[in-house]
Amino acid sequence: MAKSKFLAAASHDLRQPMQSLFFVFTALERHVGTDAGQALLERLGQGLGALKDLLDSLLDVSKLDAGAIVPELADVPIGPLIDETAACFAPAAAAKGLRLLRDAACDVAVRSDRTLLGRIIRNLMENAIRYTEAGEVRIRCRPAADGVRVEIADTGIGIPPEHLDRIWEEFHQIGNQERDRSQGLGLGLAIVQRLSRLLGHPVEVHSVPGTGSVFSILLPAASRPLGAETRRTGPAADRAGDASGLGRVALAIDDDAIVLMGLRSMLEDRGYEVLAASSGDEAIAALERSGLTPDIVVTDYRLRNGQVGTDCLLRIQEFLGRKVPGVVLTGETGQDIVSEIVALGFGAAHKPITGAEMRAAIERQMARHAGASASPVPEESRVAEPA
Structure with a gap:
């Protein structure tokens, strides 16, 4: 409880000076004319972006721990959500030379909060691409007894057995003792675990070191079959x-x-x-x-x-x-x-x-x-x- 209160207070109090920095950075862009100045400004922007990512993640953790997020459950077509996620991460995968594969269309709907479910899938996708240096990352959708199972599989470094329980802890990262922020912040899976509990969507992981990992999300079936009225892509509107x-x-x-x-x-x-x-x-x-x-x-x-x-x-x-x-x-x-x-x-x-x-x-x-x-x-x- 003390940790959650501290995270909430710290993230809030840091946001005003951070906002000042972002708007000043935006105002500076039109005044910097040299190539060297633009290069320095770009590096400043990268540093501000990294700090923003950390604050946003801290805020997410504190809000979830405080019970400040209330899911809005609805029938969500899972296919368009997977398509959007794959399209979002295609450039990152291509930059590493990875194949980003998406199995045949998943033409079913699930009962969930579209925004929060999207955050779970995105965090798992980002994690898979970060820890995969060669091969592929695949999103697939499979029928399950009580609904649908969405899997994110990779051919990455895998997770040693002694780390399987600890990967859900805040700031725990495998092979990043020097805290290189280019390897992420170590909060993505902590947020996934909290969101899965909030939504009642169990998340499981199976991994073989040196071979890869598979994260799966078990989603309940929608309250009614997928119809034309639920085929919206959501954000397009x-x-x-x-x-x-x-x-x-x-x-x-x-x-x-x-x-x-x-x-x-x-x-x-x-x-x-x-x-x-x-x-x-x-x-x-x-x-x-x-x-x-x-x-x-x-x-x-x-x-x-x-x-x-x-x-x-x-x-x-x-x-x-x-x-x-x-x-x-x-x-x-x-x-x-x-x-x-x-x-x-x-x-x-x-x-x-x-x-x-x-x-x-x-x-x-x-x-x-x-x-x-x-x-x-x-x-x-x-x-x-x-x-």
């Missing part, structure tokens, strides 16, 4: 729209001056006209002075003097008399805050987020509002002006 901000107005709200500067520079690089504010009051004042209506509002969740970003967004909608798309940045670990953000119709983005991820979050939120006519804000959703 959420693909981003137009990436350009030309002719558009963005309102950025953050009480950290460095984060605000980086966010403003990133949006301006995309062509947005940007209004910047450190609070809800400043945001309303900026809208009054400019007479502009924002096409997107990006705000931090925790602001000074007890303000929160969702209240700022509701105040802005009240001031404008219409709904506007909004993205809320948060470093909080609790699912309740994310649920609140989503329930109000806004997008939630966890810190630290890269410039590319931030742009994608903005585009997704704007796409959801595209084509929708302006509508007044219902009285019950309005918030009173602070005394």
Whole structure:
């Protein structure tokens, strides 16, 4: 319990300075003109990416240990999910000269949470490719007594018997005593184990040192047979729209001056006209002075003097008399805050987020509002002006 609380607090407190670094990095990109400078900037980006991966994994572990993740069970077509995973890892396998094989189509549905199940399969795929230097990695789907068994098999280094129980421990890695981060963080299988327990999907491993390993996930059958209504590929519906901000107005709200500067520079690089504010009051004042209506509002969740970003967004909608798309940045670990953000119709983005991820979050939120006519804000959703 103490460890979980520490991980949650540490990952949260590190996210704000990390977010500052990411936005400053994004702002720097257009100012570095030499090849040597670009090479150094690329190395800086790689270092920031490694640190982000560690923080994200720590946050995942702490959220799972705290019971903050609640599965949303549904009938999930397993074939498209396997196809997406194989396509995602095809470049990594090709770079190592590995054959990435996918067995014949698995035309069945299972009962699971699509996002969390996808995370399990991706972590196992990443692990298989990392520890395989020659040969192949294969994803296959087999019928089982009570459902479907998905297997990820490799021809890698294998796992010695004395390590089979320890591979699920945090930061335990075989053959990486020097903690070379290019070999991963040692948290992937720890997250797999927690997710498998949460979903009730047993994960088993069989391995022969020097020959390879097979990880298998036992999935329950769907509540009804696979039909046309369940053949969606999922993420395709959420693909981003137009990436350009030309002719558009963005309102950025953050009480950290460095984060605000980086966010403003990133949006301006995309062509947005940007209004910047450190609070809800400043945001309303900026809208009054400019007479502009924002096409997107990006705000931090925790602001000074007890303000929160969702209240700022509701105040802005009240001031404008219409709904506007909004993205809320948060470093909080609790699912309740994310649920609140989503329930109000806004997008939630966890810190630290890269410039590319931030742009994608903005585009997704704007796409959801595209084509929708302006509508007044219902009285019950309005918030009173602070005394």
